[in-house]
Amino acid sequence: MRLPRGLRALCAVAAIVMPLAGTARALPSSEAPASLLVFPLVSVDATAGVDTVVQLTNTGAAAQSVRCVYIDASLSAAAESGFVVTLTPAQPLRWRAGAGLASLPIAGDNSGTIPAVPVTPFSGTLRCVSAQTDGTPSAADVLIGVATVEHSAPVDSASYAAIGFAGTGASADAPEVLVLGGAQAEYAACPTQSELPLLLDDAVIDLGADSAVQRTTSTLIALATCSSRPSLGGAQATVNLVVSNEFGQELSFTRSIPEILITDLSRLDTAVPQQSMFNAANAGSPHSVVTISPNSSGGGVLAVALTAFTDPSDASATHRAAVQARVSGDQPLPDLVDLALPTPAPLSCAGDCNGDGSVAINELILGVNIALGTSPLSACAAIDADGSGSVAINELIAAVNAALTGC
Amino acid sequence: MLSLHALTSHRARLALAMLASAVALATAANAQTTTERAASILIYPKIVADSSADTIVQLSNAGAGRANAQCSYIDGPQGWQATSFAIELQAGQELLWNASRGRAAAEDGTTAAVPAAPAGLRGELLCVVVDAGGAPTGDDRLAGHATVVTLADGEVAGYAAVGLRGAGFNDNDEVLCIGGQPSDTCFIGAEYDACPAAWIVTHPADGAVDEQLGAGSALSTRLAIAPCSQNVRDGVAAAVTVDFDVTNAFEQHFTASSEVTCWADLALADVGSGALTVETLGSDYATTTLRPAAGQGGFVVVAETERHASAGGPVVSRAALNPQRSGAADGDDVIIVPTVRP
Numbered sequence: 106m107r108l109p110r111g112l113r114a115l116c117a118v119a120a121i122v123m124p125l126a127g128t129a130r131a132l133p134s135s136e137a138p139a140s141l142l143v144f145p146l147v148s149v150d151a152t153a154g155v156d157t158v159v160q161l162t163n164t165g166a167a168a169q170s171v172r173c174v175y176i177d178a179s180l181s182a183a184a185e186s187g188f189v190v191t192l193t194p195a196q197p198l199r200w201r202a203g204a205g206l207a208s209l210p211i212a213g214d215n216s217g218t219i220p221a222v223p224v225t226p227f228s229g230t231l232r233c234v235s236a237q238t239d240g241t242p243s244a245a246d247v248l249i250g251v252a253t254v255e256h257s258a259p260v261d262s263a264s265y266a267a268i269g270f271a272g273t274g275a276s277a278d279a280p281e282v283l284v285l286g287g288a289q290a291e292y293a294a295c296p297t298q299s300e301l302p303l304l305l306d307d308a309v310i311d312l313g314a315d316s317a318v319q320r321t322t323s324t325l326i327a328l329a330t331c332s333s334r335p336s337l338g339g340a341q342a343t344v345n346l347v348v349s350n351e352f353g354q355e356l357s358f359t360r361s362i363p364e365i366l367i368t369d370l371s372r373l374d375t376a377v378p379q380q381s382m383f384n385a386a387n388a389g390s391p392h393s394v395v396t397i398s399p400n401s402s403g404g405g406v407l408a409v410a411l412t413a414f415t416d417p418s419d420a421s422a423t424h425r426a427a428v429q430a431r432v433s434g435d436q437p438l439p440d441l442v443d444l445a446l447p448t449p450a451p452l453s454c455a456g457d458c459n460g461d462g463s464v465a466i467n468e469l470i471l472g473v474n475i476a477l478g479t480s481p482l483s484a485c486a487a488i489d490a491d492g493s494g495s496v497a498i499n500e501l502i503a504a505v506n507a508a509l510t511g512c
Numbered sequence: 513m514l515s516l517h518a519l520t521s522h523r524a525r526l527a528l529a530m531l532a533s534a535v536a537l538a539t540a541a542n543a544q545t546t547t548e549r550a551a552s553i554l555i556y557p558k559i560v561a562d563s564s565a566d567t568i569v570q571l572s573n574a575g576a577g578r579a580n581a582q583c584s585y586i587d588g589p590q591g592w593q594a595t596s597f598a599i600e601l602q603a604g605q606e607l608l609w610n611a612s613r614g615r616a617a618a619e620d621g622t623t624a625a626v627p628a629a630p631a632g633l634r635g636e637l638l639c640v641v642v643d644a645g646g647a648p649t650g651d652d653r654l655a656g657h658a659t660v661v662t663l664a665d666g667e668v669a670g671y672a673a674v675g676l677r678g679a680g681f682n683d684n685d686e687v688l689c690i691g692g693q694p695s696d697t698c699f700i701g702a703e704y705d706a707c708p709a710a711w712i713v714t715h716p717a718d719g720a721v722d723e724q725l726g727a728g729s730a731l732s733t734r735l736a737i738a739p740c741s742q743n744v745r746d747g748v749a750a751a752v753t754v755d756f757d758v759t760n761a762f763e764q765h766f767t768a769s770s771e772v773t774c775w776a777d778l779a780l781a782d783v784g785s786g787a788l789t790v791e792t793l794g795s796d797y798a799t800t801t802l803r804p805a806a807g808q809g810g811f812v813v814v815a816e817t818e819r820h821a822s823a824g825g826p827v828v829s830r831a832a833l834n835p836q837r838s839g840a841a842d843g844d845d846v847i848i849v850p851t852v853r854p
Contacts (some may be wrong), residue, residue: 132548133837134548134550135547135834136544136546136547136548136549136834136837137836137837137838138545138685138712138838139838142795154724157678162712162714162799164712164799164838176535193763194797195759195763195765196759196761197714197759197760197761197797197798197799197801199714199716199760199761199796199797201723210761211760211761211762211763214763216693232729247716249712249836251714251833253726253817253831255829256722258727259828260669260819260821260828260829261829262817262819262829262830262831263670263831264817264831264832265831265835266831273790289823299653300572300574302570302572302606302655302656302657304568304608308569310610311610311613312566312610312612312661312663313566313610313612313615313663314561314566314612314628314631316613316664318661318663318666320567320661320666336558349604349605349606351605351606351607351617351623352605352622352623353602353603353604353605353622353800391608392570392606392608393602393606394572394606401853406797412659412668412670414661414668415666416666422665422666423666424665424666424668424829425668426659426668426669426670426831426832427670427831428657428670429547429548429672429834430548431547431548431549431550431574431655431672432548432549433549452738456550460656477668
């Protein structure tokens with residue numbers, strides 16, 4: 106029996122709609138387990154009482170190894186480090202970035218340790234990717250993560266979820282390089298647009314039924330390129346930033362950003378914050394959806410913000426809340442995450458100040474003087490084998506060994 | 513014997529139901545709530561406007577044209593009382609207001625008025641995209657954010673509103689079909705994406721020491737939960753049983769459950785007679801998966817971690833978080849909204 110013409114047309118529409126529904130592409134998301142997690146903002150500053158609590162959970166039913174990389178915004182080789190840990194099924198791990206985790210909870214089943222951030226103060230990113238036990242990336246959409254930036258004076262905390270990239274099932278040739286989006290995508294593509302619903306800087310917000318409480322706002326924004334190339338001096342991207350006030354008026358600004366940019370919102374477009382388009386008075390309203398659109402011919406960008414609410418009569422009374430970005434669109438070109446970190450000077454030649462292939466007694470003495478602070482590190486950079494900017498006892502011992510046994 | 517008209521009608525209904533089912537299946541992989549994309553229904557799971565706190569509400573029209581929305585403040589503890597209002601947003605416009613005071617319309621008509629929430633409100637805000645006549649449309653235009661501010665000390669906790677996207681079919685009536693299959697109530701099946709089958713919350717164990725604050729301090733977690741099924745029109749409270757599956761750092765599992773009627777702001781310490789405290793869990797942190805009991809509808813949730821300088825003492829800091837989610841709830845959820853003419 107033939108269906109009426111209207112129903113035949115409806116079925117034809119369904120035939121078109123259903124394949125379209127099935128081909129919807131995955132966007133990065135902080136809402137679901139993924140293979141690659143990006144924490145755009147990790148802050149550690151013991152002097153200022155700032156630390157970041159990281160929670161990483163394996164939501165899968167099998168053990169899962171994870172390879173993680175810290176990169177400080179300075180992009181110096183000494184400020185980047187990595188580690189590999191194995192989580193048991195459904196296991197959460199939690200650590201303070203400033204301290205790390207010297208021992209994992211389940212001896213024997215867990216493996217690896219989590220070091221503290223490579224330098225302090227640290228202000229940068231953490232990327233974690235599901236991997237094989239040797240650290241070779243291997244997609245498994247089981248990871249979720251949360252970061253909480255804590256301040257001690259006054260006590261304050263703000264949490265955000267890591268941005269996750271699902272695996273596609275494809276595998277490119279270079280295991281150390283993750284391909285995000287593009288024709289050979291191993292992971293979901295970066296978004297073409299991120300939107301942050303923000304209270305603009307220096308906005309005054311009245312609170313309570315009688316408006317008895319006032320707060321002024323300021324925002325710290327973290328932008329991280331989807332691509333990461335620490336061994337090549339860092340990635341870059343060009344972004345268009347748009348402020349749309351509540352009256353439909355728009356202000357925009359285009360700039361390039363380094364691999365990691367963590368800055369006051371009002372310093373994104375000018376060195377004079379009072380002149381910024383992100384200042385509430387200049388924008389014409391206290392709030393805006395700030396749109397971040399990377400250049401389509403360049404790489405993608407991820408964003409998260411911390412908005413501070415300050416008592417205008419007591420600047421020390423500040424509390425923060427995190428704002429996560431809404432995302433849309435797929436970047437047409439792939440973003441590449443290179444997990445290889447710059448290689449510090451080999452430890453076996455530590456102390457070879459003049460580069461002659463051996464360590465002499467005067468070089469050892471110089472190393473001790475640097476460790477004691479009586480000589481500058483620049484007098485013998487080779488003694489600082491791990492590139493940390495200081496000389497530790499193990500580096501002096503390595504230098505002595507090199508003097509005794511050769512480089 | 514069926515008449516030709518009835519046969520055609522029956523066949524048409526059958527075909528429509530099959531079509532709706534097929535498309536629902538085809539889109540099932542993406543059919544979940546979202547906090548990252550514009551949606552047709554927004555739920556702000558925690559709005560407070562009382563003497564202790566106020567809430568800054570941000571509501572955006574992500575579409576290229578005007579958007580009309582019908583919103584309802586729903587008071588949880590005071591017996592499911594709803595205060596509804598209509599609002600219009602220009603293309604790309606975001607409106608901001610305090611729940612305790614609402615906002616006045618601009619004289620030139622560019623920004624809409626929003627009423628104050630009922631005094632003492634603790635509950636949720638629900639907003640649905642409608643057409644100019646007030647009929648729900650399923651157009652994905654809205655996105656939202658809320659910041660709960662404690663008035664005494666200015667402590668803040670922000671989260672994104674939970675969105676349900678349109679599923680492509682919508683009969684434009686006041687019965688909003690959230691996920692599920694065609695039924696007598698929802699003839700064409702899902703008009704909106706389903707609520708999640710599970711929410712995943714990573715949190716400190718209740719009572720664990722806050723390392724930054726030191727000995728004697730404590731951490732706690734609250735969960736604001738609203739059932740996805742809501743009869744706002746008739747003021748009928750829905751209920752859902754929430755099952756908690758907790759995994760500690762040692763891979764040990766613990767379970768508990770809690771009944772949520774209409775709305776709840778649960779302290780984890782009160783769930784399962786203390787089953788989620790640090791003493792019971794044996795580790796300082798855990799991951800909890802929250803699921804509706806078998807066969808029940810879904811729910812939405814936002815989590816808040818609280819820090820106390822002393823155990824049992826006042827909260828000195830809090831941070832809110834939208835939990836991760838997984839799968840689509842088994843049960844069919846229905847939201848029934850009142851008709852509010854603009």
